[in-house]
Amino acid sequence: xxxxxxxxxxxxxxxxxxxxxxxxxxxxxxxxxxxxxxxxxxxxxxxxxxxxxxxxxxxxxxxxxxxxxxxxxxxxxxxxxxxxxxxxxxxxxxxxxxxxxxxxx
Amino acid sequence: xxxxxxxxxxxxxxxxxxxxxxxxxxxxxxxxxxxxxxxxxxxxxxxxxxxxxxxxxxxxxxxxxxxxxxxxxxxxxxxxxxxxxxxxxxxxxxxxxxxxxxxxxxxxxxxxxxxxxxxxxxxxxxxxxxxxxxxxxxxxxxxxxxxxxxxxxxxxxxxxxxxxxxxxxxxxxxxxxxxxxxxxxxxxxxxxxxxxxxxxxxxxxxxxxxxxxxxxxxxxxxxxxxxxxxxxxxxxxxxxxxxxxxxxxxxxxxxxxxxxxxxxxxxxxxxxxxxxxxxxxxxxxxxxxxxxxxxxxxxxxxxxxxxxxxxxxxxxxxxxxxxxxxxxxxxxxxxxxxxxxxxxxxxxxxxxxxxxxxxxxxxxx
Numbered sequence: 001x002x003x004x005x006x007x008x009x010x011x012x013x014x015x016x017x018x019x020x021x022x023x024x025x026x027x028x029x030x031x032x033x034x035x036x037x038x039x040x041x042x043x044x045x046x047x048x049x050x051x052x053x054x055x056x057x058x059x060x061x062x063x064x065x066x067x068x069x070x071x072x073x074x075x076x077x078x079x080x081x082x083x084x085x086x087x088x089x090x091x092x093x094x095x096x097x098x099x100x101x102x103x104x105x
Numbered sequence: 106x107x108x109x110x111x112x113x114x115x116x117x118x119x120x121x122x123x124x125x126x127x128x129x130x131x132x133x134x135x136x137x138x139x140x141x142x143x144x145x146x147x148x149x150x151x152x153x154x155x156x157x158x159x160x161x162x163x164x165x166x167x168x169x170x171x172x173x174x175x176x177x178x179x180x181x182x183x184x185x186x187x188x189x190x191x192x193x194x195x196x197x198x199x200x201x202x203x204x205x206x207x208x209x210x211x212x213x214x215x216x217x218x219x220x221x222x223x224x225x226x227x228x229x230x231x232x233x234x235x236x237x238x239x240x241x242x243x244x245x246x247x248x249x250x251x252x253x254x255x256x257x258x259x260x261x262x263x264x265x266x267x268x269x270x271x272x273x274x275x276x277x278x279x280x281x282x283x284x285x286x287x288x289x290x291x292x293x294x295x296x297x298x299x300x301x302x303x304x305x306x307x308x309x310x311x312x313x314x315x316x317x318x319x320x321x322x323x324x325x326x327x328x329x330x331x332x333x334x335x336x337x338x339x340x341x342x343x344x345x346x347x348x349x350x351x352x353x354x355x356x357x358x359x360x361x362x363x364x365x366x367x368x369x370x371x372x373x374x375x376x377x378x379x380x381x382x383x384x385x386x387x388x389x390x391x392x393x394x395x396x397x398x399x400x401x402x403x404x405x406x407x408x409x410x411x412x413x414x415x416x417x418x419x420x421x422x423x424x425x426x427x428x429x430x431x432x433x434x435x436x437x438x439x440x441x442x443x444x445x446x447x448x449x450x451x452x453x454x455x456x457x458x459x460x461x462x463x464x465x466x467x468x469x470x
Contacts, residue, residue: 017419043417050413054406058427061402067428070410073420 017075017092024048026084035090051079051086119145119166119239124156124182125198126174130221134169134198137224141232143239153177160190166239172199172206180206183213194238198224204277204462211313218315233318255307256335258314263287263331268319275312277462282306283323289334290325295467296371299326300334307338365391368467372460375432375447379468380404382441393447403445407438426454435461444468 020035028049035044051068058065070077071093078089123134131149138147145166150156154177156168168186172179179197186193195215199206200222207218216238224231255273259282262269266287273280273294280294280302292302327334369377369391376392380400388400406425414422425436433448435458446461 018417046416047413050409054409057402057405058429061398063402063429063432063434065427065429069426070413071423071425072414073423075414075417075419 018044018047018090019092021087021089022048023082024052024086024088026052028052031085047077047090048086048088051077051088055079055081055086119143120163121145121147121167121169121235121239122156122159122165123147123149123169124151124153124174124179125149125171126151127171130171137228138232138235141239142236145239153179153182156182157185157189160186160193165193167194167196167235169196169198169235172197172201172210180209180213183210183215187214196235196238204274207274208276208313211315216315230318237316237318255309255312255314256339259284259289259331260335263289268321270317270320270323271314272317273306273309273312273314275309276466277459278309278312278466280306280309283320285319285321285323285325287331289327289331291323291327295368295463300329303327303334304338304341307335308341362391365468368464372464373448373452374457374460374464375449376445377447377464377468378403378445380407380443380445385441399445403436403443406436407443411438424458426458433457437461437465 016036016039018035018039020033022033022035022044023031025031028045030041030045030048033044051070054068055065064081066081068077068079068081070079074093076091076093078091080087121138123131123138125131125134128151131151135147135149138145148159148165150159153174156170159165160168170179170182170186179199183195183197186195196217196219197210197215198219198221199210200220202220202222210218217234219231219234258271262271262284264287268285268287271282271284273282278295280292282289282303283291289303292299292306294302294305297305329337365377374392376390376399378388378390378393378396378399380388380403388396390396390399393399406427407422410422410425414420422438425438427434427436428450430450432450433452433454435446435448437444437446444461444465446457446464448457448461
């Protein structure tokens with residue numbers, strides 16, 4: 001078995017999409033998280049910081065936001081403003097998941 | 106002798122295969138398809154693998170297929186069916202009200218895409234469509250007209266003195282054109298009807314179309330001959346593509362602005378800002394004075410979210426929805442141009458998403 005590893009080297013692992021929720025304070029620090037600990041913390045922090053940045057930029061454009069919904073092909077990020085911090089929900093999207101037409105965008 | 110006749114009759118009865126993972130739905134389909142005049146034999150299966158095995162072992166005329174199924178989904182089944190059984194007519198019967206799936210299904214060469222909810226409401230029309238697909242081989246004809254323009258298709262229908270209803274889709278935009286005995290008698294799209302609708306439809310450069318059963322009782326709103334209509338539309342398209350005189354350019358800009366304002370009011374949006382990529386034009390806005398401010402914010406959102414998507418490997422960005430105290434916003438980023446659409450608070454979220462998609466698709470058309 002070791003022989004095969006030497007011959008082909010190790011293949012890059014496929015990054016699993018996160019699922020769960022995180023709470024971030026106004027300084028961009030994760031306060032609570034239900035996302036699997038196998039998911040890199042640095043990426044979770046990147047999600048939180050970018051969301052906080054979007055809330056701040058909207059405020060500075062005089063368009064304060066209460067909710068933000070980012071739809072990627074395979075992931076949906078819903079964030080609620082929380083007195084400077086944010087509560088973020090992360091849902092992976094399946095290939096055939098219909099476009100949401102219900103209560104939220 | 107009687108047995109021989111019976112056998113011949115049995116052979117002319119077509120076979121329909123219905124594929125859906127919902128057993129109750131399969132039972133309902135059996136009931137709904139029972140009144141088909143040609144009395145086809147109806148078989149049902151609940152998995153893609155079983156359907157393919159059955160198609161291999163027996164000849165079927167028509168496959169009615171669901172999209173959302175476990176293990177092998179409908180699009181996968183259709184992709185295989187198209188290669189292995191090119192003569193098999195295919196119908197998608199889905200609960201997914203997403204234009205993307207309609208386009209993907211038509212790109213796979215399906216003959217008809219129908220929503221399950223519509224099937225229950227317009228059962229007779231659905232049955233007429235199936236009957237027409239079942240009998241098409243008897244009438245002769247070829248399949249595959251992907252390289253033909255809409256003008257060619259309309260001309261073909263008119264030259265053959267057909268009676269049909271063409272349902273044309275371009276992204277979220279849909280249109281219908283009623284053809285009776287080779288004459289276009291009515292058309293409808295984006296709140297316009299008659300000749301104006303024909304001109305709008307013919308300006309679309311791409312899309313999908315399907316033939317629905319004729320509606321002979323449709324009220325006639327178009328009196329002109331089809332050739333005159335096509336010629337006038339072609340002239341309008343040419344003129345708008347070759348605007349060179351400053352005065353006519355000004356008129357053209359004015360006409361487009363009035364049309365866009367009408368579009369904005371009809372859909373009920375507060376404003377639209379279109380933001381080209383940096384250095385490739387100036388932002389354009391209707392319904393707001395804060396063009397530069399909103400354009401900058403739209404660019405920032407598009408850049409930040411696009412970079413985030415690449416970093417976490419979440420796939421292409423579809424759209425961003427934002428809710429504020431006094432309005433709802435939707436951002437549609439694209440390679441060439443991003444769009445920001447503002448809506449009053451309280452409007453249903455799903456509804457404004459669909460309306461925004463229509464607005465954005467129509468904006469530069």
